[in-house]
Amino acid sequence: MKLKFELKYTDKLTASRLGTITYNGKTYETPMFMPVGTNATVKTLSPEELKEIGSGIILANTYHLWLRPGEDIVAHAGNLHKFMNYDGPILTDSGGYQVFSLAKQKDITEEGVKFKNHLNGDTLFLTPEKSIEIQQKLGSDIMMSFDECVKWPSTYEYVEKSVERTLNWAKRGKSVKKENDQLLFGIVQGGEYEDLRKHSAEEIVKMDFDGYSVGGTSVGEDKPTMYKMVEYSTKYLPIDKLRYLMGVGDPIDLIENVMRGIDIFDCVSPTRLARHGHAYTKHGKINIKNSKYKEDFTPLDETCNCYACKSYTKAYIRHLITNDETFGARLLSIHNINYLHRLMDEIRIHVKNGDMKEFRDQFIKDYYGK
RNA sequence: GGAGGAAUAGCGAAGUGGUCAAACGCGGCAGACUGUAAAUCUGUUCCUUAGGGUUCCAUAGUUCAAAUCUAUGUUCCUCCA
Numbered sequence: 001m002k003l004k005f006e007l008k009y010t011d012k013l014t015a016s017r018l019g020t021i022t023y024n025g026k027t028y029e030t031p032m033f034m035p036v037g038t039n040a041t042v043k044t045l046s047p048e049e050l051k052e053i054g055s056g057i058i059l060a061n062t063y064h065l066w067l068r069p070g071e072d073i074v075a076h077a078g079n080l081h082k083f084m085n086y087d088g089p090i091l092t093d094s095g096g097y098q099v100f101s102l103a104k105q106k107d108i109t110e111e112g113v114k115f116k117n118h119l120n121g122d123t124l125f126l127t128p129e130k131s132i133e134i135q136q137k138l139g140s141d142i143m144m145s146f147d148e149c150v151k152w153p154s155t156y157e158y159v160e161k162s163v164e165r166t167l168n169w170a171k172r173g174k175s176v177k178k179e180n181d182q183l184l185f186g187i188v189q190g191g192e193y194e195d196l197r198k199h200s201a202e203e204i205v206k207m208d209f210d211g212y213s214v215g216g217t218s219v220g221e222d223k224p225t226m227y228k229m230v231e232y233s234t235k236y237l238p239i240d241k242l243r244y245l246m247g248v249g250d251p252i253d254l255i256e257n258v259m260r261g262i263d264i265f266d267c268v269s270p271t272r273l274a275r276h277g278h279a280y281t282k283h284g285k286i287n288i289k290n291s292k293y294k295e296d297f298t299p300l301d302e303t304c305n306c307y308a309c310k311s312y313t314k315a316y317i318r319h320l321i322t323n324d325e326t327f328g329a330r331l332l333s334i335h336n337i338n339y340l341h342r343l344m345d346e347i348r349i350h351v352k353n354g355d356m357k358e359f360r361d362q363f364i365k366d367y368y369g370k
Numbered sequence: 371g372g373a374g375g376a377a378u379a380g381c382g383a384a385g386u387g388g389u390c391a392a393a394c395g396c397g398g399c400a401g402a403c404u405g406u407a408a409a410u411c412u413g414u415u416c417c418u419u420a421g422g423g424u425u426c427c428a429u430a431g432u433u434c435a436a437a438u439c440u441a442u443g444u445u446c447c448u449c450c451a
Contacts, residue, residue, distance in 0.1 A: 038406050059405070097405040118407040149405075187405090218404040246405040253404085268406045275409045276402085291399070321409090329409055 002181040003089050003141045005030070005211065005242045005263075009352065015234060015261035016351040021056065021242075023089045023141065028056035030242070031258045031347055033249065033340040034091065034266040038064050040074075040084040043271050044330040045337075047086045053306060053338040056088055057142070059266050062134050063095035063102075063126065067119060071137035079139025091266075092140035094131045094173075096187065097247065100149035100219060108148060110165060128169035129176045136178060143177075144213065145170040147187040149246075152221045159191035163200045170204055183210035185244060188233040191216060192225050201236035211242035214262070218247040227256055234261035251280060251343055251367060255360050258347050270340055274332030277321040280339040284367050288332070293318045306338035307331075 001024050009018040019030040035042045035050065038061040042050060050058065060080055065071060077083035080090050099113050107114040112127030131146035147166040150159055166189045177184050186209035190196035204212065214233040217226045230245060237243055242263050248254070249267020257265070270280070277289040281301040286293075288300070299309040300317065308317065308331035320328025350359040364370065 034405095036406065043406080043409085061406080064406085091405090093405045095405095098407090100405090102407070144405075147405095213405080215405070220404090244405090249404060267404050268408085269404055272403065272406065272408065272410085276411095277409095278403090287400085289400090324409065326409075 001141075003183055007240050010239070011351050011354060011356060013354060014259040014356050016258050016347075016356050017239075017261060017263060018348060018351050019242075019263060021089065024087060026088070028089075029348055030263040031254075031344055031351075032056050032264050033254065033337075033344050034059055034264055035271065035337050036266050036268045037084070038268075039068075040065060040080060042333070042337075043275065044326060044333050045271075047084070047088075049307075049330075049334060050086070050337070051088070053334060054341045055337065057091050057264065058086060058088065059091050059093060060084075060138070060140065061095070061098075062092050062131055062138065062144075063098040063115075065092075065138060066095070066126075066134050067117060067124075071134045075137040075139070081139065089141045091142040091244075092135045092138055092144065093246075094128075094135065094144040094146040095126050096131075096144065096147040096149050096215065098126075099147075100151060108165075110168070112146075113148075128173040132173045132176050132184070136180070136182065140182065142183045142185060142211065145173045145184065145186050145209070147189060147215055149219065150189060150191055150216050152191065152216070152219045152225075154191055156191075156193055156196070159189070159193055159196055163189050163196050167200065167203050170209075171207060174207060174209070185209055185211040185213050185242075187213040187215040187246070188237070189216045190229075190232070192221065192229055194228075194232045197229065197232035198236055201233050205236065205238060209241075211244060212237050213244040213246050215246045217245065218253075218267070223253065223256070226253065227260060230257050230260045230262065237261070249340065251340070252360075252364065254340070254343060255347060255356070255363055258351065259356050259360065270336030271333045274336045275329045277318075277328075277332070278336075279317075279332055280336050282366050283369065288314060288318045288321055300332075300335050301339070304335065304339065305342070306335050308335040 003023045005019055005021050007019045021028045034057045035055050036059045040060050074080055074083045081087055102115055103113050112125055115124040117124050128146040135143040146169050148162045150162050170186050186204035188201045190200040214230055217229050244264045245257050245262040248265050249269040254265055277287055279286050279300045282303050293314040296314040301309055317328050317331055350356050
């Protein structure tokens with residue numbers, strides 16, 4: 001079944017938007033946060049738990065599923081939905097992030113990217129065509145173009161070349177796409193350079209993708225730079241298509257970037273931080289391993305409605321985490337993803353109310369205590 | 371009763387004359403994490419007023435210098451009776 005996006009409302013004071021995604025008879029509201037399940041699982045959580053906390057689209061990763069179990073096995077299972085038992089929408093990243101996190105600069109050529117398989121040392125070669133072919137076999141609902149996620153900072157000269165390469169790759173990927181229900185998104189790159197972002201966005205829009213991503217953020221840049229990168233990108237994107245900011249999930253960044261016209265976000269933070277013992281709360285991020293929680297028999301966040309907060313205390317979760325008990329990671333993952341989903345709920349209300357700036361300022365006071 | 375062996379920081383364990391406040395691991399205390407090579411990684415962990423001070427079972431020695439060598443004692447382990 002095909003995923004459909006409808007823009008419902010645009011804020012007058014900011015670039016914030018409200019919309020709906022319909023898929024498989026269900027409607028999801030945007031702006032939305034998407035949990036990451038790289039390896040065809042949102043680490044420690046079942047699909048039922050994800051639905052319980054209100055997850056909509058979730059992510060999976062082309063590169064990792066290509067290596068294991070292999071796209072053919074997923075295809076033999078039916079598709080990714082059947083393989084992992086998730087009937088909500090699934091978005092696959094193209095492997096573009098692995099160009100940033102795994103490849104060396106010299107491994108990147110016009111043709112594609114050479115990887116050293118971290119599992120057995122094989123040399124692998126991923127191209128834009130190959131990435132789309134794998135994603136088609138995986139059967140995700142939203143496929144991403146294969147791009148180069150450039151490290152920050154990078155020189156203008158390097159980013160300029162990289163943008164051309166990513167545009168080329170987008171075209172090549174699109175050319176092998178079959179006519180089916182899968183959507184394909186283009187990705188805007190261009191580093192922190194306004195004219196390169198503009199060029200990247202305008203050219204990618206000309207290719208007419210089903211939606212657009214802002215890439216190349218959350219690679220170590222400071223927040224003002226990230227926000228600029230987003231602004232330089234979204235202002236050249238068509239209003240009626242979904243806009244996805246890749247890899248961003250810090251609570252304040254969700255608010256700031258909704259205000260800059262983003263509809264959907266993904267980030268590993270809630271689940272990784274959970275496994276490392278951290279919880280988002282109304283009053284900032286806490287480290288449950290800190291000894292001050294040893295005898296704290298209150299919930300992670302008094303204002304939270306999640307399963308972990310309804311039934312368990314900080315002291316107990318601390319005990320689980322310090323003993324490497326998986327249940328602790330699961331409780332914190334439930335809590336953190338739920339926190340981001342509830343934050344998006346609030347954001348939607350404030351977009352509708354037209355008071356996003358006030359909401360942002362109050363959030364900063366509560367979260368950072370200033 | 372006899373014969374061997376061992377005692378090192380919170381725990382385990384290296385070190386067997388100077389480069390030793392003492393490797394390493396665990397535990398403890400903190401920190402980082404952004405389209406997940408991440409249930410991972412980093413720092414720190416005798417005391418300190420930051421100048422130093424006090425350590426390697428105890429005591430007495432040898433030596434310019436001892437965790438390291440000697441003597442005695444204490445405790446523990448193994449084997450034999």
